[in-house]
Amino acid sequence: MLDSLYAGRRGWPFATMSGASQASRRAREAACFNGPPIRCRMSRPTALFVLLIVAPLAAAASSDPRDVVTRLYDAIQAPTSNETAISPLLGEALRSAIAGQRAYEQACTALAAPDEKPHMLDQSPYLLAPDRPETISVGMPGSSGDATWIHVDMAVGDYRWTDRVLLQRQDRDWKVMDIRWGQGGNLIGRLKAFSAFRCTPSGS
Numbered sequence: 001m002l003d004s005l006y007a008g009r010r011g012w013p014f015a016t017m018s019g020a021s022q023a024s025r026r027a028r029e030a031a032c033f034n035g036p037p038i039r040c041r042m043s044r045p046t047a048l049f050v051l052l053i054v055a056p057l058a059a060a061a062s063s064d065p066r067d068v069v070t071r072l073y074d075a076i077q078a079p080t081s082n083e084t085a086i087s088p089l090l091g092e093a094l095r096s097a098i099a100g101q102r103a104y105e106q107a108c109t110a111l112a113a114p115d116e117k118p119h120m121l122d123q124s125p126y127l128l129a130p131d132r133p134e135t136i137s138v139g140m141p142g143s144s145g146d147a148t149w150i151h152v153d154m155a156v157g158d159y160r161w162t163d164r165v166l167l168q169r170q171d172r173d174w175k176v177m178d179i180r181w182g183q184g185g186n187l188i189g190r191l192k193a194f195s196a197f198r199c200t201p202s203g204s
Contacts, residue, residue, distance in 0.1 A: 065141045065167045065174040069150045072165070072176060073136050076126050086126075091168060091175035097191045098125065108199035119199050125190065128163075128181040131156055141167075147177075154182075 072089050075082040087095055105120045112118035123130040133154035141148040146169040153162050161182035167174045179187040 063173045065148055065150060066138055068167060068174045068176065069152065069165050070138050072126070073138065073152065076124055077132060077136065081124050089176050091170060091177045094175075094177055094188070097188065101125065101191050101194050104195055104199070111199050111201045113202035116202055119194075119197055121190075121194060126179060126187060128183050128185060 068089050072086060075085040075089075078085075087098075090098065101121070105118070108119040124132070127133075133156055135153075135155045137153040139151035139153070141150055143149070148167055150165045150167065151162050152165060153160065155161075163182050164180045165176060166178040166180070168177050169175075181187075
């Protein structure tokens with residue numbers, strides 16, 4: 001089929017083959033595909049055709065939403081929350097909001113007196129409660145479009161709850177856009193409320 005499509009092109013390697021040469025080439029190809037495993041050199045047009053098939057498949061192999069959420073909570077549960085690992089998993093808007101919250105927290109700390117607790121989040125921003133869950137079970141995506149929710153079941157002792165993580169496909173990768181906590185509230189709302197508090201110099 002490829003020969004018939006390209007035989008009219010100047011320079012096509014098979015266009016000027018004699019009948020005997022073409023028969024010999026077809027015999028070699030038949031031996032490659034139908035015979036026992038042997039070393040077969042792929043012709044240049046065939047190699048190009050294979051690349052045209054494989055390249056889109058490789059491009060489609062984007063990050064998996066469930067894997068993104070699993071990596072997020074693995075980083076959250078690390079002995080020291082691994083922000084370096086978390087940042088690439090976040091959507092641009094959420095990543096900017098987290099960075100803004102940290103910058104504002106540092107500014108509030110600079111304004112507070114030495115004996116005064118500054119305005120701060122003294123816990124992971126991604127969890128509602130200060131205590132980390134003892135167990136985490138990441139569910140499957142809830143839809144097959146460019147945005148999806150994933151349920152994350154957590155427990156501390158006998159107390160259990162389920163958070164929901166919103167993800168969106170951005171380019172080839174899935175990114176975390178927000179987290180809704182089972183006990184109420186969400187991550188974006190927490191960051192907005194934190195920045196709405198006005199920090200003032202101590203004693204003013």
